[in-house]
Amino acid sequence: MSILALDQGTTSSRAILFGDDMAPGRSHQLEFPQHFPRSGWVEHDPADIWRTTLESAGAALAGESAAAIGITNQRETVVVWDEDGRPIHNAIVWQDRRTAGLCRTLRAEGLEEEITARTGLIIDPYFSATKLAWLLEHVDGAREQAEAGKLRFGTVDSWLIWNLTEGRVHATDATNACRTMLYDIHKGAWDEDICARLGIPLSMLPDVRDSDGDFGETTLLGGTIPLRGVAGDQQAATLGQACFAPGMLKSTYGTGCFALLNTGGEAVTSEHRLLTTIAYRLAGQTTYALEGSIFIAGAVVQWLRDGLKIIDAAPDAQPLAETADEGHRLTLVPAFTGLGAPHWAPEARGAIFGLTRNSGPAEFARAALESVGFQTADLMSAMKADWPQMGETVLRVDGGMTASDWTMQFLSDILGAPVDRPQVQETTALGAAWLAGQAIGAWPGPEGFSDAWQLDRRFEPQMEEGARSKRLTEWRDAVARTIGG
Numbered sequence: 268m269s270i271l272a273l274d275q276g277t278t279s280s281r282a283i284l285f286g287d288d289m290a291p292g293r294s295h296q297l298e299f300p301q302h303f304p305r306s307g308w309v310e311h312d313p314a315d316i317w318r319t320t321l322e323s324a325g326a327a328l329a330g331e332s333a334a335a336i337g338i339t340n341q342r343e344t345v346v347v348w349d350e351d352g353r354p355i356h357n358a359i360v361w362q363d364r365r366t367a368g369l370c371r372t373l374r375a376e377g378l379e380e381e382i383t384a385r386t387g388l389i390i391d392p393y394f395s396a397t398k399l400a401w402l403l404e405h406v407d408g409a410r411e412q413a414e415a416g417k418l419r420f421g422t423v424d425s426w427l428i429w430n431l432t433e434g435r436v437h438a439t440d441a442t443n444a445c446r447t448m449l450y451d452i453h454k455g456a457w458d459e460d461i462c463a464r465l466g467i468p469l470s471m472l473p474d475v476r477d478s479d480g481d482f483g484e485t486t487l488l489g490g491t492i493p494l495r496g497v498a499g500d501q502q503a504a505t506l507g508q509a510c511f512a513p514g515m516l517k518s519t520y521g522t523g524c525f526a527l528l529n530t531g532g533e534a535v536t537s538e539h540r541l542l543t544t545i546a547y548r549l550a551g552q553t554t555y556a557l558e559g560s561i562f563i564a565g566a567v568v569q570w571l572r573d574g575l576k577i578i579d580a581a582p583d584a585q586p587l588a589e590t591a592d593e594g595h596r597l598t599l600v601p602a603f604t605g606l607g608a609p610h611w612a613p614e615a616r617g618a619i620f621g622l623t624r625n626s627g628p629a630e631f632a633r634a635a636l637e638s639v640g641f642q643t644a645d646l647m648s649a650m651k652a653d654w655p656q657m658g659e660t661v662l663r664v665d666g667g668m669t670a671s672d673w674t675m676q677f678l679s680d681i682l683g684a685p686v687d688r689p690q691v692q693e694t695t696a697l698g699a700a701w702l703a704g705q706a707i708g709a710w711p712g713p714e715g716f717s718d719a720w721q722l723d724r725r726f727e728p729q730m731e732e733g734a735r736s737k738r739l740t741e742w743r744d745a746v747a748r749t750i751g752g
């Protein structure tokens with residue numbers, strides 16, 4: 268029997284039907300509008316999120332039925348709706364920076380240490396908590412309605428579950444809950460103190476279930492289909508990459524880049540500004556991860572295309588970079604929207620170093636692709652420092668940017684470690700399908716699923732150690748100057 272994976276991302280909604288052989292089959296993808304009402308604000312219309320998800324699901328099924336549905340989603344994005352399922356405002360997207368001021372206030376109150384200890388996160392507008400507080404503060408009547416128990420909050424998974432079950436289920440899974448900055452990842456419960464400080468009534472929060480829990484069923488897609496898997500997209504990719512053992516590591520290169528290191532049952536506290544997050548919770552058992560989140564990865568290629576207009580399409584970046592002058596290095600720090608982990612410098616803006624009269628499109632393209640490798644190297648160093656038992660590890664990669672062999676080779680060179688690209692690139696959807704497939708007993712457990720993971724290509728480091736450390740020193744100097752300036 269087929270399993271339907273719904274992958275609700277930042278710019279598009281995608282549905283993929285996986286067959287008995289766990290291979291991706293028919294799929295459908297629909298983009299939807301992004302709204303930027305002010306500088307630094309990013310919103311989605313929740314109706315678009317739901318409509319594109321439902322339509323792509325229908326198109327992927329094409330009249331077939333599925334044995335179960337797995338849902339994976341852009342994380343942290345906030346939707347609030349009323350008893351009739353009407354959103355009270357547009358969704359505030361994870362990239363939105365409007366709550367930077369409230370975050371500063373929370374830090375000034377000296378709350379960071381306690382919030383990090385409980386939630387594993389640092390105080391940043393990225394996470395859901397301050398976005399939800401903003402909605403309660405700024406939407407007319409919202410606080411009164413919320414206090415009267417008439418409003419519901421959800422990340423995008425909850426919004427989809429609510430709609431798929433026609434208002435019967437208000438739930439989320441542990442991987443999504445842990446991105447809200449309202450959830451105690453050690454106790455596995457909403458944190459009443461943080462909610463109280465932000466004026467968020469507990470009654471509006473969804474029930475938190477296992478990632479392979481029971482999320483009800485839908486009758487909107489032909490027949491009755493159970494919802495049996497839910498995970499945030501980066502955690503789903505970790506599962507899709509079969510990173511089940513402590514020490515295993517994946518990095519996804521889409522618009523941004525998100526690296527997750529499985530640390531097993533241990534919630535490792537980062538001393539280097541990484542996030543402690545829930546990788547998955549299966550049958551009540553929590554597995555944790557250290558996460559490094561970078562906001563600009565593939566987006567730097569979009570900038571070459573749409574901003575600089577030096578390429579026509581993303582695949583053109585590599586051939587252009589390959590023609591760059593070997594003796595002429597530019598270093599690009601793509602802090603277009605600040606820097607994420609491990610620097611967390613929201614006010615920083617991008618910079619480029621080493622310009623001469625001979626700097627041209629090829630040198631810019633190479634610096635852009637290299638910036639993704641350098642940023643990953645910073646994450647890996649932070650991970651090793653936080654968790655020395657990580658040891659020598661292989662990085663499993665996925666996402667649109669991994670199509671560039673040159674970029675993957677540079678990544679391996681600058682990490683000084685192997686990089687593995689799997690055959691199935693749809694790892695996020697695969698992870699969601701696996702959750703649902705194994706929950707209903709149709710797909711194998713972690714061991715059998717790990718055996719099915721297949722390598723497309725391994726990239727081995729070829730750069731000499733001297734050159735590597737010189738390049739890393741140049742990069743770190745460029746980052747320091749970017750943040751400092």
Ligand SMILES: Nc1ncnc2c1ncn2[C@@H]1O[C@H](COP(=O)(O)OP(=O)(O)O)[C@@H](O)[C@H]1O
Binds near residue numbers: 277521582669
């Ligand atoms: N051949 C390529 N070389 C470099 N970058 C690429 C290539 N193909 C796609 N990309 C980049 O990958 C990103 C899209 O990846 P995808 O995994 O679909 O991202 P998302 O889910 O965040 O939209 C885009 O930012 C695009 O610029």
Ligand SMILES: O=P(O)(O)OC[C@H](O)CO
Binds near residue numbers: 275278500501
């Ligand atoms: O939708 P994506 O693939 O850009 O992923 C977004 C992340 O979940 C944000 O944390």
